[in-house]
Amino acid sequence: MIQLSWTSIRASKSYLIPGIILLIVLIILAALPTFGSKYSIIFLSTIYMYIVLTTSWVMFSGPTRQISLATAVFFGIGIYVAAILGMHLPLVVMVLIGGLTSAVMALLVGGLTLRLKGVYFTIFTFGLLELIKNLLNWYEVTFTGTRGRFVVVVDNNAIYLYMLAIVVLTLLTAFLIRRSKYGLALQSIGEQEEAAAHIGINVTLMKVSAFAISAFFMGAAGAVMATRWTYIDPFMAFNMNYSFTPVLMAIFGGAGQLGGVVLGAIFFAYLEQILITKYPYYYMLIFGIVMVVSILYLPNGLAGVFQKWRLRTVGGGNAHS
């Protein structure tokens, strides 16, 4: 017991300074709507969206090493939930329902397909996106006679604050999972699934629940972001870019560390903004080049570069990755 309390004191000490810095940053970000420009509010909301999508993607695909391309599915479900329920319900409830619907969908899909390994799982998740997108389109055309819906618009500051709250919750969840024995178990599944099962880890339960938790945040983000677009249709809501971009951001930033994931999301969101506004014709081309270069020269992403640099200056005190 003495040893336990000692380690917890030491642990709390080592988190104290970064904790205070994070808190200050958070307070400034939360106060931004009172003094920031409208542009910065909207742009930061987009960055928050990418941070949530990338972090929650890494939550599942990072440790288990099963590459999911279903991000856009869960994000899109959140968007549609907001579009359908937006007229009647306050935003908080909508966010919760959006998240929960996505999580339930992930439980169903995960239960059925997480036994698929490697590229088969990836292709399935991609197929799921196309299936849902076209199913919804067919439904709307044949039954409601429309395509797409209007979404109740919420003011930009509210969107901003909601997204900030979801970012904080997503990062906190990811951090806690990483540090817990469940995070370690997920990691062991990614490294050697058969052995994990034989030391008592319920592999299916672990994978499906991690998949559902990550889907919850994707859906919640979708429900908020939907209110920014006045009109949505299946092809906007279930856009495959929302599946691919988080993967690129995670690889670029370095999926091994949360800081890297956030950095990657910020960098790419910024790059996307600049390229789309200044060089719309070269946008995808430059995006692709950055990607190829980072895979070739930054195998552990930006976080890997920082770590190497820190190890060199500090002298490699703790080489824990």
Place this chain on the structure above:
Amino acid sequence: MPILEGQGVTKYFGGLAAVSDVDFHVDQGEIVGLIGPNGAGKTTLFGLISAALVPNSGTIKFKGENITGLKPHIICRMGLARTFQSVKVFPDMPVISNVTLGVHFGSRQKVTSAQAAQQATRLLEFVDLSGRATVPAKDLTLVNQKMLEVARALATKPEIILLDEIMAGLNSTEIAQSMELVSKIRAQGITIFMIEHVMKAIMSVCDRIMVLDHGKKIAEGTPQEIATSKTVVEVYLGE
């Protein structure tokens, strides 16, 4: 009373019977050896017992309970642990975490992370890997990875452990050490069922030996009986 028991256990891979109508039993506290030429079905039988594979027919009982068809993690938590012939450590994790995971998930007991770390440290001492606790498991030699698998299996607090060729590729000093390790495991009250090709080791450490050939049990008995059995010698030397 047998702690582990199988009746008519059969497994087909395509048309080939890898394990065919095998009856076996392991008594509480025993060390039972499983030998046979390559491809005899030994590892397949271990796979069937630990539920990595599902038998086509036959039943397997553990502590009197039918465990056929249960999931591997359930069987592990009931008290049956195993190691793998082709090592399956968690390569990128520190050695100690490999073992802590076993402590946390392998038994029904709840432990705090401090207790888990303590138990894991003790197990690493037990298999003589204390000095390497923080290196990634993939940086261990193959021999040490096998020892790590033993520690990880023991971390699940088993009543019986299935050891699949932990002595393969070891030199004679190391073989002597792992024979001692096997005796130390038994001294803790854990029953052992082991596959081994090192005859010297299996003959001296086992109470009883089972011989498989082409998926069938062809002999069973004390080490002396097996060493002098005509059928066994025929199978190994081709007469």
